[in-house]
Amino acid sequence: MMRDPAGLIAQLRAAWAKMVTPLDRYIAVAACRAFITVVAALTALFSLLEFVEQLASVGEGRYGLLNALTYVLLTAPSRVLQVTPVSMLLGCLFALGAFARNSELTALRSVGISESRIIGSVLKLAVPIVIVMFLLAEFVVPPAQELAQTQRAAALSSTESDQDDSSFWIQGDRQYLNVQHFDGTTVARNIDIYAFADDGSMTSFIHADRADIHSDRTWLLTDVLKKTIDGSQFENEHLATLPWHSFASAQQIQLLMLPPETMPPVALFHYVRELGRRNQQALRYEQELWRKISVPLSLVAMIMVAAPFVFGPPRGQSTGRQITIGAIVGIVFSLTQQIVGHLDLLLNLNPAAAALVPSLLLMALAVYLFRRAHR
Numbered sequence: 001m002m003r004d005p006a007g008l009i010a011q012l013r014a015a016w017a018k019m020v021t022p023l024d025r026y027i028a029v030a031a032c033r034a035f036i037t038v039v040a041a042l043t044a045l046f047s048l049l050e051f052v053e054q055l056a057s058v059g060e061g062r063y064g065l066l067n068a069l070t071y072v073l074l075t076a077p078s079r080v081l082q083v084t085p086v087s088m089l090l091g092c093l094f095a096l097g098a099f100a101r102n103s104e105l106t107a108l109r110s111v112g113i114s115e116s117r118i119i120g121s122v123l124k125l126a127v128p129i130v131i132v133m134f135l136l137a138e139f140v141v142p143p144a145q146e147l148a149q150t151q152r153a154a155a156l157s158s159t160e161s162d163q164d165d166s167s168f169w170i171q172g173d174r175q176y177l178n179v180q181h182f183d184g185t186t187v188a189r190n191i192d193i194y195a196f197a198d199d200g201s202m203t204s205f206i207h208a209d210r211a212d213i214h215s216d217r218t219w220l221l222t223d224v225l226k227k228t229i230d231g232s233q234f235e236n237e238h239l240a241t242l243p244w245h246s247f248a249s250a251q252q253i254q255l256l257m258l259p260p261e262t263m264p265p266v267a268l269f270h271y272v273r274e275l276g277r278r279n280q281q282a283l284r285y286e287q288e289l290w291r292k293i294s295v296p297l298s299l300v301a302m303i304m305v306a307a308p309f310v311f312g313p314p315r316g317q318s319t320g321r322q323i324t325i326g327a328i329v330g331i332v333f334s335l336t337q338q339i340v341g342h343l344d345l346l347l348n349l350n351p352a353a354a355a356l357v358p359s360l361l362l363m364a365l366a367v368y369l370f371r372r373a374h375r
Contacts, residue, residue: 023113027121030098035091035129042083047072050079063155074148077141078262081133085295088129089302089330092122093323096310105311115311119303126299133295138264145262146254153182168256171280172247174198179211182257186213191221193244204228208242213253219244260288268292283351287344290355291337298337301362305329308369333362 054068096118099105108118167180174197180190193206208221224239248256255267263271268289275282309326337358344354 023108024121024124027095027099027118028125031091031095031122031125034095034098035087035125038087038090038094039080039083042087043076043079046079046083047076050075057156061156063152067151067155071148071152074144074151077136077144081137081141084129084133085298085302086330086334088126088299089306090327092303092306093309093326096122096306097320097323100310115307119307122303122306123300126296126303129299130296134265137292138266141262142255142258142264142267145258149257170248170253170256172278175247177246177248187211188213188219191219202229206242206244211244213246217246217249219246260285261291263288265289265292283344283348286351287341287354290351291341294355294359297356297359297363301333301359301366302330304363304366305333305369308366308373311370311373329365333358 051068051072054071055065057063058065058068096105099108105118109115167178170177174195176194176196178192178194179188182188188211189209191206191208191211193204193208194202195204195206197203205227206221207225209223211219211221213219221242221244222240224237224242226237226239226242228235228237246253251267252271255263255271260268263285268285272282272285272289275285306326309322309329340349340354340358343349344351
């Protein structure tokens with residue numbers, strides 16, 4: 001028997017109202033305002049740096065200032081996701097630091113509200129932030145990134161400088177597919193297809209100047225050179241057209257045109273699982289999947305590490321100094337995550353451990369510093 005959706009929503013709202021008290025809302029609203037301010041500032045800063053980088057391409061083909069500005073605006077949502085964890089830390093430091101300067105923390109503690117209770121109010125803010133981040137990553141970032149790449153490639157189409165932007169490799173059914181350039185999402189150019197036998201020997205090589213991608217996984221190759229290899233014998237064929245059944249669907253091809261970090265989380269999960277069923281390596285995609293999974297843990301770690309730098313600074317140290325030290329810790333943590341991500345690829349580390357361990361270590365550091373501050 002199906003439940004009434006309206007009634008279920010009403011029950012969820014009632015449960016949320018019981019869980020979130022007026023004190024929670026007061027603290028969370030202050031932290032949320034600081035968080036949004038930091039996100040906007042960091043996103044604007046990195047967008048400005050990206051705009052400066054895009055200026056190097058202005059003048060090539062039909063790529064102008066308006067194209068560069070459009071590209072930066074379309075890729076801004078992905079930068080919002082990138083700066084969210086460190087923005088959470090800075091927002092907590094600024095909001096709770098303002099409470100400390102205004103003696104509000106002292107007033108709250110004087111009426112029996114513990115520091116853990118105050119941090120718990122901020123932790124509840126992580127729930128809606130994670131939901132918003134997921135919605136952005138699933139529904140906003142991928143189409144915006146795809147549109148940005150398509151428009152940029154179209155504006156630069158008269159030059160060779162951007163030909164490699166949409167190039168990628170994909171493996172399946174003992175075949176390797178390399179596409180050098182895409183015109184939109186249904187036309188590929190400069191395609192190489194390598195086919196191998198079970199023993200690893202190459203059986204055929206196909207090069208086509210163009211391919212029209214159909215929804216039934218059929219590619220119509222045009223201006224084709226096909227080489228069939230049988231031992232030491234080579235047989236060359238030049239064909240005007242050649243149908244080829246791809247091992248990847250049109251949707252997968254469209255997603256693989258995007259950088260792994262901008263792929264939708266659900267589609268990324270299904271793609272990694274499919275590669276796992278084929279016993280194919282997908283380290284880069286697994287790394288990105290676990291990075292997305294670790295985001296809620298990173299937010300919690302960032303909130304927790306703010307506590308020891310706001311509550312009870314040692315005598316002789318100002319709250320401002322403590323907040324600055326906390327911000328440095330958060331920035332170092334973000335850099336460490338990026339370094340571990342690169343080491344993951346170089347040293348073939350476990351993607352789950354590489355994504356989760358830094359956040360767990362930061363949480364342990366936060367607990368240690370909090371206890372040390374209250375000895």
